Amino acid sequence: MNFKKLLLIPVLSAALCQPALAERIQIDKVVATVNDGVVLQSEVDQIVNRVKEQANQQGTELPSDKVLRIQATDKLIDETLILQLANRMGLTISDAHLDQTLANIAKEQGGTIVDLRNSIEAAGDSFQAYREEVRKEITVGQVKRSAVDRRVYISPQEIENLNKILAQQTGQSEEYNIGHILIKIESKANPEEIEEARERAENVIKFLNEGKEFKRIAIASSGGANALDGGQLGWMGINEMPTLFAEAIKGKKKDELVGPLRSGAGFHIVKVQDVRGREIVETVEVRSRHILLEPSIILSEEKARDMLAGFVKDLRAGKADFAELAKEHSQDPGSALKGGEYDWTDPTTYVPAFRDTLLSLEQDEISEPFRSNFGWHIVQLLDKRVADKTEQAKMNRAHQLLFRRKFKEESFKWMREMREQAHVEVLENK
Structure with missing residues (x-):
């Protein structure tokens, strides 16, 4: 047996693999360390290439590649710090939450999740990788909001002052x-x-x-x-x-x-x-009352629905009083003691099933039993009106403008504090 020939095969194989291994390491080299995490060159390149592609489509002029790489590296460092905080918080985004977000993205583009997947894969990208990128974005957004929201304080006086300024600006056209x-x-x-x-x-x-x-x-x-x-x-x-x-x-x-x-x-x-020359904001408001039954081990779905159907029959025949039935049977603690009644409310604040059923009713009409995520309901529309919300809309606008400005300021401060407390080392130029 030729032992020299046998020994030569693994040596030769190792030699042939070395350039490929060296090349892979070169592609995925570490450009920054963030506490116990790293930022890879391939991640930086992915962001830079994406920015270039978007700029090319929009005809936008970009700075040098060096500047783009620095900005991409900073973005990834910040993202890594936030994801590390999310991990410490135990924050995870469920598949159901992720799927709902993807469905919303697809809907905004006029299609379904299947259409979204086909579009991404047609461009040569991985849909699974896209899903995880979206999951990461949701996580970063939630961590940032939970950390920064509580740092933002807006006083009633600030809102009033800004509202006066906005009124003076828009008032010129009234x-x-x-x-x-x-x-x-x-x-x-x-x-x-x-x-x-x-x-x-x-x-x-x-x-x-x-x-x-x-x-x-x-x-x-x-x-x-x-x-x-x-x-x-x-x-x-x-x-x-x-x-x-x-x-x-x-x-x-x-x-x-x-x-x-x-x-x-x-x-x-x-x-x-x-x-x-004035913007008028009007909102439909409704006054209603309802009875809620929550299915359980004792009360099945069918029995809850049948009980409510019996209530509807008696109410329409004048054999029962809605308020008394609500006080005795409704499992909504917020309204049961008030005879199931809700005061004037914008119906869009209700869950979809309740909102849609309520808006389909005529005044004093009682619905058939229907299911929401809370349980089985019957609802009666007591009254409907159009409310002028112009002033409230103006105050809301002033609050939103102040919040967005302060949120940006506080986000920057919070991120800077995170950087100062972390061990971050950029290795790209070393």
């Missing part, structure tokens, strides 16, 4: 169609004459609230310069109005009456006949 009635007071009028003029002004407002035509009342009662024109002052912005009017009219809605406003000339009554 215009009001104004009707004006003046109940004149002579310059030498005594207190009795002034009081008499005030009473006349109050009577004019009473007539207008009863539905009397504004122009006719103005022609008959007004001492203003535009009386013969029915008191019509036309369209004007806040800055074009007399200060007395501007302060009282700003923010008022169409058909609102303002006054009587006292000036040296007398008592003014102003009607906002129309408004333009």
Whole structure:
């Protein structure tokens, strides 16, 4: 037997494998250490290539590759620190949560998860790798929110101040169609004459609230310069109005009456006949009551549904009282003691099954039994209205603007503190 020949085979095999092994190590070399974790060159390259591809599609000019690599490395270091914190917190993203997120992504693109998978694989990428990348992004987002949200404080005064600034900016485009009635007071009028003029002004407002035509009342009662024109002052912005009017009219809605406003000339009554250039936010609100039964070992799904079906039959026949049934049987502790009743609420805040059933009902109608993730329900629509949420929407907008700004500031501070407390070493240039 030729022992030299046998020994030569593994030696030769090892020699042939060395260049390939060296090449693999070169591709995946460590560019940074982050506590007990590492950032690999291949991860940096993946981000850089992705940025280049997006820039190429959008026709965007990029900085040098060196700058891109530095930015990508910083991003990966931050991400690694956050994922390490998530691991210490015991935070995990379930497959169900991940699948729901992927379904939402696919829906935004006008397709299904299958379409999303086909699109990713058609581009030569791994769908499984994409799933894990999305899982990582969800994890990073949740850790950041839980850590940074509690660092953000916004006072009511900050919201009010910003809302005033925003109102001044948007108020420039708001215009009001104004009707004006003046109940004149002579310059030498005594207190009795002034009081008499005030009473006349109050009577004019009473007539207008009863539905009397504004122009006719103005022609008959007004001492203003535009009386013969029915008191019509036309369209004007806040800055074009007399200060007395501007302060009282700003923010008022169409058909609102303002006054009587006292000036040296007398008592003014102003009607906002129309408004333009203003964003109006209206929301449908509902008042309802319901009975909830939660299936259990004792109460099966079928029995819960059948019990509620019996309640519906008795209620429609007038043989039972909804409030009494709710107090006796409903397992919703928040509403049972109130006869199952919910106060005026935006229905979009309810779970989909409850919301959709409620909005399908006519006033006073009682639903058939239906299932939500809480259990089996019947619900009755008591009333419906359209609520003006314009002011609330403005306050919400101011809060969101402040929150986004402060969240960015606090995120930067939090990340810097994380870096300072961690052992991070960049090796790329060593």
